[in-house]
Amino acid sequence: MAQRSPNKVLIVGDGLAGTLMAWECVKRGLIFEQWSNGSPAASDVAAGMFNPVSFRRILPQWDPANHMARARIAFQGIEKSLGITLWHEVPIIRVFPDAKYADLWEERASGTHEVSPYIETLSAGDLHPSIHAPHGAGLVRESGWVDVQLLTEKSREHWQQKGQWKTQAWCMEDGCPSEFDAVMDCRGVGAVDDLAQFGLELRPNHGEVITVQTELEWGQQTVNNVTWALPLGSGAYRIGSTYRWDMDEPAVLAASLDHLIDQANLVRTGPALVATETTSHRAGLRPSCFDRRPILGQVSARSPWYFACTGWGTRGVSIGPTMVDWTLDAALGLITDVPDEVHPKRFSTFTKN
Numbered sequence: 001m002a003q004r005s006p007n008k009v010l011i012v013g014d015g016l017a018g019t020l021m022a023w024e025c026v027k028r029g030l031i032f033e034q035w036s037n038g039s040p041a042a043s044d045v046a047a048g049m050f051n052p053v054s055f056r057r058i059l060p061q062w063d064p065a066n067h068m069a070r071a072r073i074a075f076q077g078i079e080k081s082l083g084i085t086l087w088h089e090v091p092i093i094r095v096f097p098d099a100k101y102a103d104l105w106e107e108r109a110s111g112t113h114e115v116s117p118y119i120e121t122l123s124a125g126d127l128h129p130s131i132h133a134p135h136g137a138g139l140v141r142e143s144g145w146v147d148v149q150l151l152t153e154k155s156r157e158h159w160q161q162k163g164q165w166k167t168q169a170w171c172m173e174d175g176c177p178s179e180f181d182a183v184m185d186c187r188g189v190g191a192v193d194d195l196a197q198f199g200l201e202l203r204p205n206h207g208e209v210i211t212v213q214t215e216l217e218w219g220q221q222t223v224n225n226v227t228w229a230l231p232l233g234s235g236a237y238r239i240g241s242t243y244r245w246d247m248d249e250p251a252v253l254a255a256s257l258d259h260l261i262d263q264a265n266l267v268r269t270g271p272a273l274v275a276t277e278t279t280s281h282r283a284g285l286r287p288s289c290f291d292r293r294p295i296l297g298q299v300s301a302r303s304p305w306y307f308a309c310t311g312w313g314t315r316g317v318s319i320g321p322t323m324v325d326w327t328l329d330a331a332l333g334l335i336t337d338v339p340d341e342v343h344p345k346r347f348s349t350f351t352k353n
């Protein structure tokens with residue numbers, strides 16, 4: 001719990017976490033300034049997809065009903081403030097990898113499983129003619145994407161114009177600058193070293209996405225066969241992602257381009273997508289934790305003004321608004337502490353010194 005409720009907050013980082021934090025501070029009547037050192041952000045790369053279903057075992061994601069409802073309100077509120085469109089509802093077509101998976105999907109879709117409200121099985125006639133799905137395919141409702149790059153870019157411009165944003169690096173050693181009561185650490189993987197001092201391991205998870213501009217007509221639904229192809233309109237598709245734990249720089253790898261294109265072609269009939277149709281290829285580092293839950297709230301008894309808000313992993317869009325709420329609720333003393341599932345104490349190595 002904070003020593004006293006902060007009125008003036010320093011938000012460090014202007015990726016998705018820092019941006020959502022800034023807008024929530026406005027809503028709660030807090031004065032804030034946002035600093036960024038301009039280092040590469042995962043949010044500059046994110047496809048921004050939200051999807052209530054985990055495909056590996058056909059289960060719901062983490063509390064999708066509440067997190068998604070909160071996310072919709074947050075992003076649509078920002079849309080209104082900035083006069084832009086961020087929230088795009090686009091169903092996902094999951095192409096089944098084999099007959100066993102298809103059977104499990106059908107059982108869950110037609111039953112009363114907690115994932116049932118989100119999924120249905122499709123017949124061959126329901127599929128876009130470009131889709132090759134020998135074992136069938138299913139549809140995921142309540143999925144789509146948020147234009148994260150437009151969000152961060154327009155928000156940055158907005159706060160810059162208001163004199164509430166500046167290029168400035170910060171680390172924990174700098175302490176809480178005298179003009180602020182609290183620091184919200186939204187540095188993504190930029191927080192790795194500071195959190196390590198407290199036994200908290202934030203791990204960079206390297207990922208790449210490409211954008212292609214194609215003559216091919218692949219329809220207006222996202223198609224997923226582990227790799228996904230997301231329609232952006234006017235013949236553009238975003239294709240991703242890769243996941244690697246062995247890289248701590250956001251380097252773009254030529255082999256990933258071939259891999260993503262090969263994977264996307266696997267579930268298509270007709271002419272194949274070729275690498276020359278690629279218009280962008282980007283890499284980023286997702287801030288991730290061992291249990292795929294964020295690190296929120298206070299980590300240091302000696303620095304009660306410090307609040308972590310990072311570790312959003314692969315799912316910043318869906319969980320982000322709730323994570324910001326929990327961090328601010330704890331900072332403002334509206335809740336005693338952040339929930340256990342995001343609390344630093346779940347790390348066996350955590351030392352709150």
Ligand SMILES: Cc1cc2nc3c(=O)[nH]c(=O)nc-3n(C[C@H](O)[C@H](O)[C@H](O)COP(=O)(O)OP(=O)(O)OC[C@H]3O[C@@H](n4cnc5c(N)ncnc54)[C@H](O)[C@@H]3O)c2cc1C
Nearest residue numbers: 013014015017037039042043048049170188190207316317
């Ligand atoms: C390839 C890829 C695909 C993805 N796809 C999706 C998706 O489809 N859906 C989804 O929900 N999520 C997706 N993600 C994950 C998503 O990007 C992250 O969950 C989210 O963007 C993390 O936001 P963040 O603000 O915590 O970190 P970042 O976006 O990394 O932002 C960190 C910020 O801190 C700043 N900073 C760092 N160090 C300092 C410092 N010392 N001082 C000042 N500023 C500093 C940086 O400049 C940056 O502004 C994807 C990620 C990748 C890499």
